[in-house]
Amino acid sequence: MTGRLVIVGLGPGDVAMRTPQVDAALAGATDLIGYGPYLQRVEAAPDAVRHASDNREELDRARHALTLAAAGRRVAVVSSGDAGVFAMASAVFEAIEHGEPQWRLLDIAVLPGISAMLAVAARVGAPLGHDFCVLSLSDNLKPWPLVLRRLDAAASAGFSMALYNPVSTARPWQLGEALALLRDRLPGTVPVVFATAVSRPEERIVLTDLANAIPAQADMRTLILVGTETSRLIPRGEGRAAFLYAPRGAV
């Protein structure tokens, strides 16, 4: 077992937000595995092999990475953001648990990255400065009523929220239903941020509120932040975007 598997998070896009630890792991890899557009953003050794895949077959990709590492390769599995937040790390551990016994003996490390929620929060102020929940709106792997139940619990207990995977072509109506539930539980003035491609050239940030939030403001790359009744907006004038933050004592 001389192979090594690292599961790395690239951060939101800007290389200035990628950690040196991740850069070093990428430079030392013989094989890089991940969604094609992410792999394109990565610098690696000249002779490194890039195994691009589409964004769906996560378990296949994980098994492929483990097979290569078990054969002695130094493999980097690449996610955007943080690999442990709705990304490849869980898929790799699922593959290990249900796969070859010797995979458990491999040298395996997860290297954290700046997650989308942290990058988006920093971009608009400090909206996650107090208690918050992080949810995926995807019902590919869990029943939709459970998503609604968790949204309900988070809103009712006064958590801010970071919502991942808000829409896809296969999930066109779920976001509208999620926003409708939140409008039932919270005042329409609660701030909502739609953030797409943060730190990348095509970055788009929309700061609105629950009453005016519409699903068309999101695509599959969008992260949504939902505040609380105690969220604060600081207008700045002169064409500057307002700051949004959660007071430290947000009750």
Added chain:
Amino acid sequence: MTGRLVIVGLGPGDVAMRTPQVDAALAGATDLIGYGPYLQRVEAAPDAVRHASDNREELDRARHALTLAAAGRRVAVVSSGDAGVFAMASAVFEAIEHGEPQWRLLDIAVLPGISAMLAVAARVGAPLGHDFCVLSLSDNLKPWPLVLRRLDAAASAGFSMALYNPVSTARPWQLGEALALLRDRLPGTVPVVFATAVSRPEERIVLTDLANAIPAQADMRTLILVGTETSRLIPRGEGRAAFLYAPRGAV
């Protein structure tokens, strides 16, 4: 208004997890403001002024930083982890909202960092790989019954949890009460991680379960992760620590 204020997250400790963006901001600062032990970990320009403070008077520190920036200095406010997660960013925006009107016109940026929860999760596997809540157990700025209500909501809806600020000398009994509530709601086999000083030489990680979790395993630097009934442990044998992860479809 030529001054600049950056609010930066240093990450958990290891400089290999600090982003280049943050390093550049620190190198360009004329003044660094933060808790003394964090400032000691930072490289800065030779003539930069370090304003060390204790870890309590956050609003005073924020006002001091804004006053310096308004006077034309390039100020870096330093937090460990991510500045937007139970750290200095919210305090700075509170100071702006209630402070001098011209502070709103300053060049202000928050630069994200690897938060403790992401570093700890990566260290043990992928325990935050599905829906999770992030809570502070401190009742300095919110009533304790609200903390319990949020713990109850999170546990009842099947969220994993990252618990910040578990104990301090002024808050000795709260963690015991929080764990008792979780034991009421969840099976004793739910995994619990006590992680202290992750990525630093004195790192200490304890992987246990709710039935065996005791407050003495935490101090004021500890982050606690609490799993769910669907959390998975992968034993590895041969003296290797088990992996802990949340399946992608965790219901």
